[in-house]
Amino acid sequence: MTLTHSKKDNNHLPLTPIIHPWIKGLVANASLLHDAVAKFSSPLNVQSLVPFEENIRAFKSIFDKYQLKHRVYFARKANKCVTYTKQAAKLGEGVDTASFEELAQCLEAGINPAQLISTAAVKTQRLMELAVDNHVTIIIDNLDELALLEKVTESTGKQANISLRVGGFTMDDRTLHTRFGFSISHAQKLILENLAHHPMLNYVGLHFHLNGYSIPERAAAIGQCIQLIDLLAAQNVKTFHLDIGGGYLVNYLSDRSEWENFHTELKRALLNKRSELTYRNDPLGIVKIEDTLHGEAKVYPYYNEVHKEGFLESVLASNVQGYDQPIHQLLRDREIEMRIEPGRSLLDQTGITVARVAFRKHDSDGNLLIGLEMNRTQMKSSSADFLLDPIHLPQNSIDSYDGEQETFGYLVGAYCLEQEFILLRKIKFQAMPVVGDLLVFVNTAGYMMHFFESQAHQFALAENVFYEENERFSLDS
Ligand SMILES: Cc1ncc(COP(=O)(O)O)c(C=O)c1O
Structure with missing residues (x-):
């Protein structure tokens, strides 16, 4: 049985994160990250x-x-x-x-x-x-x-x-x-x-x-x-x-216009003037009364x-x-x-959160959901959403895939709640994630990793490792 790709969304808006060279190097060496997650379990907090x-x-x-x-x-x-x-x-x-x-x-x-x-x-x-x-x-x-x-x-x-x-x-x-x-x-x-x-x-x-x-x-x-x-x-x-x-x-994003566009387009989406940017048009804290929006999204100012x-x-x-x-x-x-x-x-730039794909499915409205081996308390701050594009690291290279493989979906976690979304924003994937692929969330060391982490369902807390020059990961100690 195959999973259908979510239809193309030409209005998709990127939020491109700034990425430190140590993270770029590690992501380029994907097998190292796959091995680390196999050893330390998912999700894994990797820091430097x-x-x-x-x-x-x-x-x-x-x-x-x-x-x-x-x-x-x-x-x-x-x-x-x-x-x-x-x-x-x-x-x-x-x-x-x-x-x-x-x-x-x-x-x-x-x-x-x-x-x-x-x-x-x-x-x-x-x-x-x-x-x-x-x-x-x-x-x-x-x-x-x-x-x-x-x-x-x-x-x-x-x-x-x-x-x-x-x-x-x-x-x-x-x-x-x-x-x-x-x-x-x-x-x-x-x-x-x-x-x-x-x-x-x-x-x-x-x-x-x-x-x-x-x-x-x-x-x-x-x-x-x-x-x-x-x-x-x-x-x-x-x-x-x-x-x-x-x-x-802290400045998390590389492009001012992406950040400004996102806010403009989020409001248009909430007024049903364009396709949604967030799950079921989540307002990220903006209040809609009749056809009027009040306030701004309650999110950290990621671009500065x-x-x-x-x-x-x-x-x-x-x-x-x-x-x-x-x-x-x-x-x-x-x-x-x-x-x-x-x-x-x-x-700033000292940590990433890495999680393994556990499943793909559709919700009752047909939205693609990618289930990760993590829960949302393992990447959560007081901001209504973490507005940085994650990196998809497939087990096998996706270099050969063309634009036709693009798909759009949402990342969900392991708690048994309807609200259990790792990110509320709709994410564009270059190719359909496969079970065992990794998702990398950049720049999560400040507040995201630990401030709200909980052990509901008795899930173990994520391990914290530090990445060293010799391509080794050592546990926090
Ligand atoms: C007393 C005090 N000092 C320092 C901080 C750190 O603030 P930040 O992480 O925004 O630099 C906080 C954060 O709540 C605080 O309450």
Whole structure:
């Protein structure tokens, strides 16, 4: 019995990913990937330290350009592999940990505690004790955390280094909403009245992390922190560092027009003005009321011209209210150590997810479905869809196939839900995938691999391997 090809769709829109040379090399050596999946099972997360190091160096080059004291703290919540944390430490940088387990694993890996910080959103007594015991700087978010930390320092007799999380900055007469941190005025009062002369709690710096990707909002937040730092300095209270958190945009796509077209055409599809781009015309978060669309697709902005170190540089080159010099000069003049906590952006191009084709079939509407040996929690972020074209790696070469073999379909996974789609977008295949072929999803190390992975149906979690120059794969350790 043969499977019919889905009819040609001349309106298909590509979203071509940027692909790092290490990934290109590996994909060109398909038998190596087929062997790796046979050995480690499907799906397999394959990663590389080469771009990770390049990304760290790129951020550092900006700080060096402006002669700023700095440290890059890799936000390891974006990917659970301990290999990255060890590499960041080896390069003299730091790791931002978000739980007891993340911190404990870094300490067990032998990372110098001076290179670790704890930004956990909920800090248990156990976490506080571990951090205090090892002199790890703790980012304090609220008064209850502070009270617990004080208790821990009293019972252990050890002092704690604390950085205060601040938030609720103002811009254009509005408050930037957040559920995190103290307002600038509250922080000022707390530092001057409670921390400046505390016998056990050492105030060492300020921290913030902003939601979203606005450069002006980050600049405004830094400006308000500098005002506070100056005010404290006038009272002889020194601030050693300013930590501006993560959120440096990544550019995933190679073509601006592809990205813009996709959004235009998605809306046309939702209004039934063209063939669908997503499964059953999924709106990706756009709301349709009668014949009107509201809002934009709730997806990560995959195409960005200002990204990673360029994004950081734009922040540092900004001017802020109340001062005549740009941010980098304000910070250099005050000899403040700049800290950043990039997660996604340090993982740009460091990983791929590889899955094996298990079956092909049609749904009740006749859509072609390609079933993969993976589930959607193994490649999922808060974005409504991962908008990059995957790579089809057949077991046998498809070089000889002509355009007539093209087919269109959707990728589905192993959970027993109607909604179990690996990608919601309709995918073009150069030829009909065959059982045993591989699908490669590029640039998935940041958040996609681990953030939402679950073990429903008792499926094993994907293995994580690092690809090395000698064509070897070593397990994360
Ligand atoms: C406190 C903090 N720091 C750093 C990050 C990392 O952000 P990104 O991966 O966008 O760089 C996050 C992400 O949620 C965060 O909450």
